[in-house]
Amino acid sequence: MQFFLNIYLILSLLTNNLNAFTPIARDLLSTIKVDDKVYFHGGYNDSSPNITATEFFYLDISAPFNVNDKRTIPWVNLSNITGSPAKHGHTACVGGTKKSSIFFIGNVRDVPPFVAQFDLTRQKWITSTNESTVSLHINRTQCVTSGDGIIYFLNGLTTNNLVNFNTINFTWTFIPVTVENRTMYYCSTTMMPDGVIIFIGGRYVDNNSFVSLEKFTTYNTTSASWGFIIPSGFGPSTCFPEGSVLTNYGHILIFGCGEAFNISVVDTTNNYTWIAPIITNDYIPKNLMSYSLTLIGDYVLMAFGFLYTDIILDRGSQSDSIYILNVSQKNNYTWITSLGQNSTAFPSSTPNTTENTSLVIDVSIGVVGGIFIVIADTSHLYSRISQSNYSLILHPANT
Numbered sequence: 020m021q022f023f024l025n026i027y028l029i030l031s032l033l034t035n036n037l038n039a040f041t042p043i044a045r046d047l048l049s050t051i052k053v054d055d056k057v058y059f060h061g062g063y064n065d066s067s068p069n070i071t072a073t074e075f076f077y078l079d080i081s082a083p084f085n086v087n088d089k090r091t092i093p094w095v096n097l098s099n100i101t102g103s104p105a106k107h108g109h110t111a112c113v114g115g116t117k118k119s120s121i122f123f124i125g126n127v128r129d130v131p132p133f134v135a136q137f138d139l140t141r142q143k144w145i146t147s148t149n150e151s152t153v154s155l156h157i158n159r160t161q162c163v164t165s166g167d168g169i170i171y172f173l174n175g176l177t178t179n180n181l182v183n184f185n186t187i188n189f190t191w192t193f194i195p196v197t198v199e200n201r202t203m204y205y206c207s208t209t210m211m212p213d214g215v216i217i218f219i220g221g222r223y224v225d226n227n228s229f230v231s232l233e234k235f236t237t238y239n240t241t242s243a244s245w246g247f248i249i250p251s252g253f254g255p256s257t258c259f260p261e262g263s264v265l266t267n268y269g270h271i272l273i274f275g276c277g278e279a280f281n282i283s284v285v286d287t288t289n290n291y292t293w294i295a296p297i298i299t300n301d302y303i304p305k306n307l308m309s310y311s312l313t314l315i316g317d318y319v320l321m322a323f324g325f326l327y328t329d330i331i332l333d334r335g336s337q338s339d340s341i342y343i344l345n346v347s348q349k350n351n352y353t354w355i356t357s358l359g360q361n362s363t364a365f366p367s368s369t370p371n372t373t374e375n376t377s378l379v380i381d382v383s384i385g386v387v388g389g390i391f392i393v394i395a396d397t398s399h400l401y402s403r404i405s406q407s408n409y410s411l412i413l414h415p416a417n418t
């Protein structure tokens with residue numbers, strides 16, 4: 020692998036093709052895959068927040084690269100296209116006529132535009148969306164779409180609504196979350212192929228307590244009706260999700276569950292059973308938060324994020340790395356160095372290979388066998404986070 024990589028580097032140098040653009044570290048960015056490109060927008064770098072906030076670039080996933088050698092990563096800088104809005108803590112979905120636009124929704128910064136549209140065909144930012152009736156107060160929601168031009172997202176914080184945003188005729192419909200009288204936010208949101216949206220984890224706005232994982236709220240977009248699912252098996256005690264992806268096996272991977280902010284998995288094909296995934300190597304930094312997630316076929320691209328050194332004291336720095344998880348096997352995932360057929364398992368740097376799995380299992384068992392200990396522990400951890408007003412995760416609006 021190293022040999023071919025060297026050849027690639029030499030060829031690249033010869034053809035003057037080595038990637039000139041390398042994005043700097045950031046967290047709270049927004050990503051979306053369209054065909055063979057993964058678009059990246061915005062984010063927050065403590066040292067230069069106003070620069071990262073408007074940056075726009077893509078990763079060319081048709082080209083080979085190795086995540087460990089940043090010079091090989093085929094980034095393309097699109098910040099030359101004028102009109103990119105400053106955003107962090109936002110979410111992205113595809114919409115518009117012929118699915119030809121990306122909509123970037125939300126902003127921790129309390130400044131408009133709330134929605135920014137990038138027209139992929141014309142390669143232009145469009146800022147004329149009528150958003151006058153839409154609350155700006157939204158924090159880290161996850162939008163979903165079934166590809167029909169309707170984008171859904173929870174409007175957290177101020178109103179207890181699911182927003183139906185019709186990107187074809189630019190109409191907004193606010194759907195009260197009638198099954199919950201408390202406003203949820205920060206939920207992982209997953210669109211199933213049958214048009215049912217599943218909300219897992221998150222918090223309640225009123226007192227910051229966690230949404231129970233004993234039932235999942237659902238919304239059937241066909242019948243416009245709310246419901247819930249009772250999962251089977253033993254899951255984590257809490258999820259404070261970074262987001263979720265739905266794999267080709269019908270597994271929902273929720274990132275940011277349990278005390279260790281781990282990956283938890285729900286098998287939607289088997290009675291919505293919680294399963295503890297095996298992760299064969301131990302590569303991903305365990306102290307990463309506020310990264311982005313993108314499903315690319317059988318791979319999950321995890322990008323950038325905040326690397327905390329002390330979660331209580333909110334010390335750490337942003338990451339400029341990307342990570343790839345191979346989820347092509349049903350319950351057995353592997354961190355790898357590159358996409359595609361030439362990908363190799365990432366060599367485990369330490370023998371701590373079972374740690375990821377055992378943490379998930381610990382938490383699962385803890386719910387049954389040691390409920391007081393686990394809950395006491397997590398609430399301590401989380402209450403310290405909430406006391407610091409999420410400064411770790413949500414940067415102030417005025418910077």
Ligand SMILES: *[C@@H]1O[C@H](CO)[C@@H](O)[C@H](O)[C@H]1NC(C)=O
Binds near residue numbers: 065066335336337339
């Ligand atoms: C901002 O990005 C630079 C370049 O990647 C990085 O060196 C720096 O650590 C980042 N700032 C923070 C606070 O992480």
Ligand SMILES: *[C@@H]1O[C@H](CO)[C@@H](O)[C@H](O)[C@H]1NC(C)=O
Binds near residue numbers: 069
């Ligand atoms: C970033 O932009 C905001 C809004 O335009 C401005 O108020 C702030 O001073 C800028 N911060 C820095 C560090 O330039």
Ligand SMILES: *[C@@H]1O[C@H](CO)[C@@H](O)[C@H](O)[C@H]1NC(C)=O
Binds near residue numbers: 023082083359360
């Ligand atoms: C895989 O490696 C071979 C050479 O070893 C190369 O010809 C081929 O293009 C590579 N494929 C991808 C998808 O990178």
Ligand SMILES: *[C@@H]1O[C@H](CO)[C@@H](O)[C@H](O)[C@H]1NC(C)=O
Binds near residue numbers: 039042096097099100
């Ligand atoms: C990306 O492109 C913009 C606009 O051309 C330019 O100002 C910026 O410096 C570029 N970024 C990097 C890191 O090269």
Ligand SMILES: *[C@@H]1O[C@H](CO)[C@@H](O)[C@H](O)[C@H]1NC(C)=O
Binds near residue numbers: 095096100
């Ligand atoms: C911006 O840069 C990209 C990548 O270099 C290039 O393909 C595109 O034509 C440029 N667009 C404008 C408007 O300059």
Ligand SMILES: *[C@@H]1O[C@H](CO)[C@@H](O)[C@H](O)[C@H]1NC(C)=O
Binds near residue numbers: 127128158409413416
């Ligand atoms: C996001 O949440 C944080 C913490 O609750 C809050 O301080 C901030 O004002 C919120 N931002 C917006 C835009 O509502």
Ligand SMILES: *[C@@H]1O[C@H](CO)[C@@H](O)[C@H](O)[C@H]1NC(C)=O
Binds near residue numbers: 188
């Ligand atoms: C927008 O489109 C939706 C779905 O086709 C339709 O129900 C709605 O009436 C339209 N609204 C306007 C203002 O055209």
Ligand SMILES: *[C@@H]1O[C@H](CO)[C@@H](O)[C@H](O)[C@H]1NC(C)=O
Binds near residue numbers: 200201
């Ligand atoms: C929510 O509803 C339950 C019963 O359905 C009620 O006990 C509770 O007080 C309500 N909470 C709020 C915040 O309205």
Ligand SMILES: *[C@@H]1O[C@H](CO)[C@@H](O)[C@H](O)[C@H]1NC(C)=O
Binds near residue numbers: 242
């Ligand atoms: C969603 O609603 C449609 C229309 O009523 C119904 O046919 C379908 O079975 C529902 N889906 C689920 C999973 O309940």
Ligand SMILES: *[C@@H]1O[C@H](CO)[C@@H](O)[C@H](O)[C@H]1NC(C)=O
Binds near residue numbers: 251
């Ligand atoms: C799925 O769960 C329901 C309700 O708990 C139960 O009746 C049913 O037997 C379960 N099915 C399977 C295949 O486990």
Ligand SMILES: *[C@@H]1O[C@H](CO)[C@@H](O)[C@H](O)[C@H]1NC(C)=O
Binds near residue numbers: 299353
């Ligand atoms: C998981 O996958 C890895 C890599 O493909 C393989 O070496 C390992 O044997 C598998 N483990 C299990 C339990 O299937």
Ligand SMILES: *[C@@H]1O[C@H](CO)[C@@H](O)[C@H](O)[C@H]1NC(C)=O
Binds near residue numbers: 370371
């Ligand atoms: C691996 O485990 C050992 C023993 O538990 C520990 O000392 C070491 O810090 C761990 N390494 C990493 C990278 O987690």
